[in-house]
Amino acid sequence: MSVGYPLTLRRLIESLSKIPGIGEKSATRIALFLLSKPEFCETLGDLIKELPYKVRLCKFCRNLSEEEICKICNDDTREAKSLCIVENPVNLFHIENTGIYKGYYFVLHYLLSPKDGIGPKEIEMDKLLSLIRKRGVEEVIFALSPTLGGEATISYILQVLKDYPIKVSRLACGVPMGMDLQFVDPLTLKRALLARELLKEQ
Amino acid sequence: MSVGYPLTLRRLIESLSKIPGIGEKSATRIALFLLSKPEFCETLGDLIKELPYKVRLCKFCRNLSEEEICKICNDDTREAKSLCIVENPVNLFHIENTGIYKGYYFVLHYLLSPKDGIGPKEIEMDKLLSLIRKRGVEEVIFALSPTLGGEATISYILQVLKDYPIKVSRLACGVPMGMDLQFVDPLTLKRALLARELLKEQ
The missing domain is CATH 1.10.8.420 (RecR Domain 1)
Structure with missing residues (x-):
């Protein structure tokens, strides 16, 4: 052309x-x-x-930054006991924009995917573990997409963290706001049922 | 975001x-x-x-070129008696790709559009006229889109050329190949009827 x-x-x-x-x-x-x-x-x-x-990666959380340490990691007013694990900087800023989360982050940049050659080495667990120790983290929150890669990554990191005395949680899986139930896939519906919210006791 | x-x-x-x-x-x-x-x-x-x-504009035809004179204008084997007027380089190469046309070109870069401040001055008629003289052009072919701007531009240039002893033609307007007649607008259909091709005499 x-x-x-x-x-x-x-x-x-x-x-x-x-x-x-x-x-x-x-x-x-x-x-x-x-x-x-x-x-x-x-x-x-x-x-x-x-x-x-x-633009490079922050030494601590691996978020994008123009300095060695990014603005979030440099902000001492945040809650050091929470560490949110995200796949990429886009998702990190997506969570920041909710204004709900006040802890620190760790950016994986990859989800486990053996067929694409992404194994545990790419995820840099040593950096994650040293950040957990440095901050004295008490809760790790997985904010990964509920996809095959996301689930595999959560399983793997959960295994690594099993002997650490820390709480581990993940984003709730359920029906998205505003979505017609008929378009929700059966797996999501199943998880939304199992994790149903209690509105009134008895 | x-x-x-x-x-x-x-x-x-x-x-x-x-x-x-x-x-x-x-x-x-x-x-x-x-x-x-x-x-x-x-x-x-x-x-x-x-x-x-x-990248600049060819001194003669105003097509895009890395030299003062573009490859097409520099090609002496082309038919000097035909000059095809196009709106832009994209349409020029579109016509070149048909392999049918062997003459030279002139690129307007604008169609007349008083509301956008595009008047006769932007069309550089002096460059068009001097090219017609230089090449001894015998036929000017308008290959402009059959839009409001295209029609206005054809009318205007036709007026300028009225005392020149040259044939002027334009692309045929009709039903595009492969298009279902039901989707052809009435104006196109009308012009296709008026310009109908004779297949057999009597």
């Missing part, structure tokens, strides 16, 4: 097409838009080039 | 969101993908930064 374009444009379209979710058509549209905005190209190009140098 | 991310990441997400068709969610997804690919960031950043310096 982009055969007739000048070389630089073709190379840009090819590069943009490598980003997941961007096909050749979108890449062409983006490249032609950029072509009409020279100053924007300068800013955007610089931002993309400096990104890997400026 | 991206409030909690490090500043550089937030600025990148904000920049990417300015590209038409990319919302904050896609921008976040792209930025996080880039974060995991440092070498790709280097290449992509460079390509974006050099784009406006490397």
Whole structure:
């Protein structure tokens, strides 16, 4: 499709097409838009080039950070006894935005998935364990997606933590707010029934 | 949504969101993908930064080019007597890909649209007229979309060309190949009827 374009444009379209979710058509549209905005190209190009140098993983929780230690880990007013385990920074900020959770986090970046070559080594348990010791954590909360990978990861970490005197919990599984019951899958419905909330005793 | 991310990441997400068709969610997804690919960031950043310096408009036809004169205008084997007027480079390459047209092109980059401030000046008629003289053009072919802007632009240029001894034509308007007649709008159907192809005489 982009055969007739000048070389630089073709190379840009090819590069943009490598980003997941961007096909050749979108890449062409983006490249032609950029072509009409020279100053924007300068800013955007610089931002993309400096990104890997400026953003790294926090030494403690492995969240994204521009400093060695991220803002959350640096905030002494948070509750040190709670540690929430999340899969990635997107989910971390999703939980932060609820405003409900005041403890610290640990970001796994991977869920166990033997078929993708993701084993216990990728999850960096040593960093998790040293953070638990450092903070004197009393409760570990799993905030992982209730998927195959999430369940496998919870099982594995639970096994590692079995001799630690800490409470371990996970997000409740149930019917999402506003969802029509007919669209809820049987497994979720089963778990929502087993974990039913008591509204009135007898 | 991206409030909690490090500043550089937030600025990148904000920049990417300015590209038409990319919302904050896609921008976040792209930025996080880039974060995991440092070498790709280097290449992509460079390509974006050099784009406006490397790609310009051909002196003759105003197509995109890395040289002063584009490859098509530099190709002496093409038919100088035909000039095809297109709206943009995308449509130019679309026509090139049919392999049917062997003449030269002129790229308008705009269609007349008084409400968007696009008047005759933006269309650079002087460049079109000097190209027609230079090539000794005998037929001008309008390959513009049959939209309001396209029709207005054809009318205007036709008016300008009225004293030139040149044939002027436009793409046939009719039913697209493979389309069910029930989905063809009445205006297209009307034009397809008026421009009907003769299959057998009497």
